[in-house]
Amino acid sequence: MTELSQSQSGVRIEAPDAPPQRSPLYFTWRRFTANKAAVASGIVLLVLILMAIFAPFITASGPNDQTFLTARLAFPSAQHWFGVDDLGRDFFSRIVYGARVSLGIGLSAACFSLLIGLPLGAMAGYLGGRFDWVTMRIVELFSVVPPLLAALLLATVTHGGLWAIVLIAALFGWKDVCILVRAQVKSFREKEFIRAARALGASPWHIIWRHLIPNSVSPIIVGFVLAIPLAMMLEASLSFLGIGVQPPTPSWGQMINVGMNFMFFYWHMAVFPTAALAVTILAASLLGDGLRDAFDPTLKGR
Amino acid sequence: MLNFIARRTASMLVTFIVVSIVIFLMMHSIPGGPFDGLEMPLPDDIKSKLMAQLGLDKPLWEQYLRYMWGVTHFDFGVPYQSPGETVMGLILHAWVPSLILGGSGLLIGAPLGILLGMTAALRRNSWLDYVASAVSTLGLTVPVFVISTLLILVFAVWLKWTPASGWGEPKRWILPIMAYAAVPLATYARYARSSVLDALNKPFVTVLRAKGLSERRILFQHVLRNAAIPMVTIFLPMFVGIATGSIFVEAMFRVPGLGAYFVSSIDKRDYPLEMALMLLISAMFCISYLVSDILYALLNPRIRLDGDVE
Numbered sequence: 001m002t003e004l005s006q007s008q009s010g011v012r013i014e015a016p017d018a019p020p021q022r023s024p025l026y027f028t029w030r031r032f033t034a035n036k037a038a039v040a041s042g043i044v045l046l047v048l049i050l051m052a053i054f055a056p057f058i059t060a061s062g063p064n065d066q067t068f069l070t071a072r073l074a075f076p077s078a079q080h081w082f083g084v085d086d087l088g089r090d091f092f093s094r095i096v097y098g099a100r101v102s103l104g105i106g107l108s109a110a111c112f113s114l115l116i117g118l119p120l121g122a123m124a125g126y127l128g129g130r131f132d133w134v135t136m137r138i139v140e141l142f143s144v145v146p147p148l149l150a151a152l153l154l155a156t157v158t159h160g161g162l163w164a165i166v167l168i169a170a171l172f173g174w175k176d177v178c179i180l181v182r183a184q185v186k187s188f189r190e191k192e193f194i195r196a197a198r199a200l201g202a203s204p205w206h207i208i209w210r211h212l213i214p215n216s217v218s219p220i221i222v223g224f225v226l227a228i229p230l231a232m233m234l235e236a237s238l239s240f241l242g243i244g245v246q247p248p249t250p251s252w253g254q255m256i257n258v259g260m261n262f263m264f265f266y267w268h269m270a271v272f273p274t275a276a277l278a279v280t281i282l283a284a285s286l287l288g289d290g291l292r293d294a295f296d297p298t299l300k301g302r
Numbered sequence: 303m304l305n306f307i308a309r310r311t312a313s314m315l316v317t318f319i320v321v322s323i324v325i326f327l328m329m330h331s332i333p334g335g336p337f338d339g340l341e342m343p344l345p346d347d348i349k350s351k352l353m354a355q356l357g358l359d360k361p362l363w364e365q366y367l368r369y370m371w372g373v374t375h376f377d378f379g380v381p382y383q384s385p386g387e388t389v390m391g392l393i394l395h396a397w398v399p400s401l402i403l404g405g406s407g408l409l410i411g412a413p414l415g416i417l418l419g420m421t422a423a424l425r426r427n428s429w430l431d432y433v434a435s436a437v438s439t440l441g442l443t444v445p446v447f448v449i450s451t452l453l454i455l456v457f458a459v460w461l462k463w464t465p466a467s468g469w470g471e472p473k474r475w476i477l478p479i480m481a482y483a484a485v486p487l488a489t490y491a492r493y494a495r496s497s498v499l500d501a502l503n504k505p506f507v508t509v510l511r512a513k514g515l516s517e518r519r520i521l522f523q524h525v526l527r528n529a530a531i532p533m534v535t536i537f538l539p540m541f542v543g544i545a546t547g548s549i550f551v552e553a554m555f556r557v558p559g560l561g562a563y564f565v566s567s568i569d570k571r572d573y574p575l576e577m578a579l580m581l582l583i584s585a586m587f588c589i590s591y592l593v594s595d596i597l598y599a600l601l602n603p604r605i606r607l608d609g610d611v612e
Contacts, residue, residue: 137313137316137317137320140313140317141317141320141321141324143587143591144317144318144321144584144587144588144591145321145324145325145580145584145587146543146580146583146584146587148549149549149564149579149580149583150580152549152564152565152568153328153568153576153580154328156568157328157331229443233443233445236445237445237447237550240445240447240550241549241553241565243568256447256448256451259451260451260554263451263454263455263459264459264466267455267459270451270455271455274448274451274452277444277445277448278443278444278448281443281444281445282439282440282443282444285439285442285443286439286443289439
């Protein structure tokens with residue numbers, strides 16, 4: 001009793017240490033770094049991007065320099081790490097410069113997918129009703145048409161080329177972003193703070209732009225990262241069939257196609273571009289999966 | 303239920319009609335007409351007479367209706383690349399290799415994938431689980447033509463066990479079937495793992511354990527039946543995707559299937575064949591999605607029939 005009164009009157013009792021406040025972003029980061037595969041693929045992707053940007057500093061020869069005609073089809077050696085291709089070009093330079101094409105198309109197609117899918121998804125989720133119905137029917141349309149066959153057709157009509165491929169990839173990539181954003185916006189639409197904003201007289205544009213899109217950052221990032229490998233796959237597939245990126249621009253898909261013809265005697269022509277493509281696409285999709293699990297642990301393993 | 307089926311059917315029908323219009327317009331937007339590339343230019347009056355004979359002078363909507371009328375009778379016209387037969391006949395005989403290879407790939411890949419995914423879910427974080435994750439990630443991310451290249455390199459070039467390509471004796475089917483099996487194997491491994499895990503974590507499993515049921519009965523009578531629903535519903539779309547032939551597998555292994563004909567129809571600007579293939583494959587996708595939606599609703603009575611199935 002005396003102790004209690006003492007403490008009440010005189011000495012201030014220290015409150016127990018409050019647990020440090022940590023942002024959701026911190027936990028996301030923790031979950032992400034706990035996923036070793038995702039971290040590793042993030043690093044691999046970063047290295048590949050740096051390689052693509054600084055390609056001229058990595059390889060001495062340009063991708064189209066034919067200075068090795070005597071060494072045509074030579075196997076890998078200390079001088080030519082990945083050997084020499086059928087036209088006497090250093091294969092390592094071509095692979096490195098091929099990363100520019102592959103990653104460039106992947107990233108820009110993902111940007112365009114976001115540009116189409118984000119506003120459509122946000123508007124469909126928030127406005128609902130007829131707009132939502134029409135958008136979902138368009139999404140359904142794109143899920144019924146086999147993307148590769150349609151892309152093949154479109155690529156022939158447009159005669160290939162870098163930008164045509166970027167646009168085609170975006171045309172079939174936006175729907176995933178749209179669905180992800182729509183689901184998130186729809187679940188936020190009836191939250192109190194949105195109602196409050198509406199009661200204060202905020203316009204739908206204001207609500208979508210200032211409240212809903214900032215709250216949809218995680219599906220947006222996930223959609224963006226997952227769109228990259230899809231676009232790279234499409235580019236490689238079209239180039240493999242000879243209607244994508246046109247030679248002499250180096251593209252891994254195209255190199256695999258050429259390498260197939262030499263495969264029986266010169267294995268390096270097929271193995272290196274195949275490995276480069278597989279590693280890059282694998283890294284991009286593992287990174288996307290890791291980010292998705294980190295942002296929303298309830299989705300893990302789907 | 304009937305109401306739900308009717309509404310889904312109507313919605314799919316509308317989707318299909320819109321797809322057919324888009325494909326039709328796309329074909330018509332390709333520059334050049336049937337009499338432009340001839341070595342001797344036709345006089346204008348003959349050309350216009352020919353166009354009238356073929357119905358090409360009619361307005362676009364009438365041409366579309368005429369075409370679709372033919373489609374309802376499975377009349378897709380005559381392919382430019384082999385005028386001796388009809389498009390339908392060509393598709394039917396080209397489908398055989400795709401159906402054999404793709405079908406067996408699916409029938410081998412899907413059960414293996416289910417087995418792998420199931421054991422991975424039951425032995426979580428064991429080496430088998432990691433193998434299953436690796437297989438499903440690799441199979442879903444690495445393009446099919448890369449897998450095919452590796453298969454040819456390993457089994458045909460280095461080990462010399464099988465021929466590299468071709469169509470004919472069953473020995474040549476092994477590699478393409480393996481390539482076809484990769485995607486269903488990976489997809490099913492992933493789906494089976496996640497849906498079995500999902501079902502295992504449900505409260506009803508705890509109740510069953512508390513009741514004293516054996517693990518085996520819990521697994522086979524309760525968990526698997528719940529986990530099977532998503533796996534049943536993805537089967538049909540996957541079957542359509544695989545059994546209509548992969549352009550890449552058929553290009554890599556030189557198989558004269560539907561995919562190969564699709565590529566050649568684009569190369570040779572064979573519009574009737576190209577259009578028929580696009581329409582047929584889209585129609586089959588429409589039907590498979592419709593059927594799996596209905597199956598899903600039938601198998602899972604908890605689903606709300608008034609809302610959209612997502």
